[in-house]
Amino acid sequence: MCIKLINKIILVMQYKYDVAIIGGLGHIGLPLGILFADKLKNVLLIDNNLKEKDKVIKGQMPFIEYGAESLLKKALTRNLLHITSRPEEIKKAKNIIFCIGTPIDEYLNPKTNKFLDVIAEYSKFINKDQLIIIRSSVFPGICKQVNKLLGQDINLSFCPERIVQGYAIKELSKLPQIVSGFSEKAISLAGKLFEEVSKSIIYTSVTKAELAKLYSNTWRYIQFAATNQFYMISNDMGENYEDIRDLMMENYPRMSGFPSAGFAAGPCLLKDTMQLSNLSRNANFLAQAAMNINERMPEYLIQLIKKKHLLENAKVGILGMAFKANIDDIRDSLSFKLKKLLSFEGAEVKCSDEFANDPKYISKEELINYSEIIIIGAPHDIYKNIEIPTNKALYDIWSLGKDKK
Numbered sequence: 001m002c003i004k005l006i007n008k009i010i011l012v013m014q015y016k017y018d019v020a021i022i023g024g025l026g027h028i029g030l031p032l033g034i035l036f037a038d039k040l041k042n043v044l045l046i047d048n049n050l051k052e053k054d055k056v057i058k059g060q061m062p063f064i065e066y067g068a069e070s071l072l073k074k075a076l077t078r079n080l081l082h083i084t085s086r087p088e089e090i091k092k093a094k095n096i097i098f099c100i101g102t103p104i105d106e107y108l109n110p111k112t113n114k115f116l117d118v119i120a121e122y123s124k125f126i127n128k129d130q131l132i133i134i135r136s137s138v139f140p141g142i143c144k145q146v147n148k149l150l151g152q153d154i155n156l157s158f159c160p161e162r163i164v165q166g167y168a169i170k171e172l173s174k175l176p177q178i179v180s181g182f183s184e185k186a187i188s189l190a191g192k193l194f195e196e197v198s199k200s201i202i203y204t205s206v207t208k209a210e211l212a213k214l215y216s217n218t219w220r221y222i223q224f225a226a227t228n229q230f231y232m233i234s235n236d237m238g239e240n241y242e243d244i245r246d247l248m249m250e251n252y253p254r255m256s257g258f259p260s261a262g263f264a265a266g267p268c269l270l271k272d273t274m275q276l277s278n279l280s281r282n283a284n285f286l287a288q289a290a291m292n293i294n295e296r297m298p299e300y301l302i303q304l305i306k307k308k309h310l311l312e313n314a315k316v317g318i319l320g321m322a323f324k325a326n327i328d329d330i331r332d333s334l335s336f337k338l339k340k341l342l343s344f345e346g347a348e349v350k351c352s353d354e355f356a357n358d359p360k361y362i363s364k365e366e367l368i369n370y371s372e373i374i375i376i377g378a379p380h381d382i383y384k385n386i387e388i389p390t391n392k393a394l395y396d397i398w399s400l401g402k403d404k405k
Helices: 002-014 029-038 050-056 068-077 087-092 112-123 142-150 168-174 184-194 206-236 241-249 269-279 285-306 334-344 364-370
Strands: 017-022 043-046 081-084 093-098 131-134 155-158 177-181 201-203 315-319 348-352 373-376 393-395
Touching: 017 029, 017 087, 029 043, 029 068, 029 081, 029 168, 043 087, 050 081, 068 081, 068 168, 087 093, 087 112, 093 112, 112 142, 131 142, 131 184, 142 155, 142 206, 155 184, 155 206, 177 184, 177 206, 184 201, 206 241, 206 269, 206 285, 269 285, 285 334, 285 373, 285 393, 315 334, 315 364, 334 348, 348 364
Parallel strands: 017 043, 017 093, 043 081, 093 131, 131 155, 177 201, 315 348, 315 373, 373 393
Antiparallel strands: 155 177
């Protein structure tokens, strides 16, 4: 009887946490952890980023995530959010969620070994009574490799994230969550877990879920390429693209949601598009064309400027270094590619951003005063209808100064 009682006590201690999130201080893991804690789940965040840890334990978000900081402070006050860098702590969690990066290499191929190495590192601390969820965007077939690595008796589920960065708290609650798994038990357990934070669950197979995630990001990237191509054609013909886009969209439902021109950047869209291209053995010519168009935008913009201005020794300012509007994330931002290309032309470039912090950046007022040529690099709302002196040139590929229909 004593041995049975001890085993029960050990089992209870083993599941001190309802959820453990590997990559718990990142853009995907932290908002998810905060939301689970808001639903009164005891959450463990596992991450090696000590700098971010110091901020989070003080109730400060390490990046912009609207609506998250108040929930973070509440979770800490309730003692429902905990942080560690020790992998072995996952032994104490009932549900384990992997929110780790799935990068591509310099040849645009997925670095699958790096992802599997992380799984292998944690596998020694996983038992068959736990639920394992992969949340990362993965190369199709990787989940099967993880299942083989962990063992067939492990409850393994794949539930890809679907949020827009900066708005995860809102979208996790409103968007349907895709749930798949390698057993009925894993699917059921994952569905019940995500019902805590989402109103709608969509059940499917693992392969369909893997493809759905990559298709979604690739489709968005292709849409940006299409609108950017139209922007270049219109400019080459001396026409205003946004006027034409308005004509296309006004009272015409089939064009609803068609994006404006701009930089298609960040850590996800190109990466997932290239993962899909690699899956088709680089025969996905649409994906390759989209990359060529979107990555060309900074160079095209420079050529546009050179038609009217000499860039050598010109004072050029870039307003916005983040990869998208109203956030502070600069990862894979095309504003940096633009800055480098401008420097190659001999321009003297200064940068500013209302959200991304860097001691080298100057205020937008200083930048406007300094620059002869001003370029909108990120479409932050604060740049809409910005006042630019008439003796300075403004290049705004996003058409922020134009009211959108």
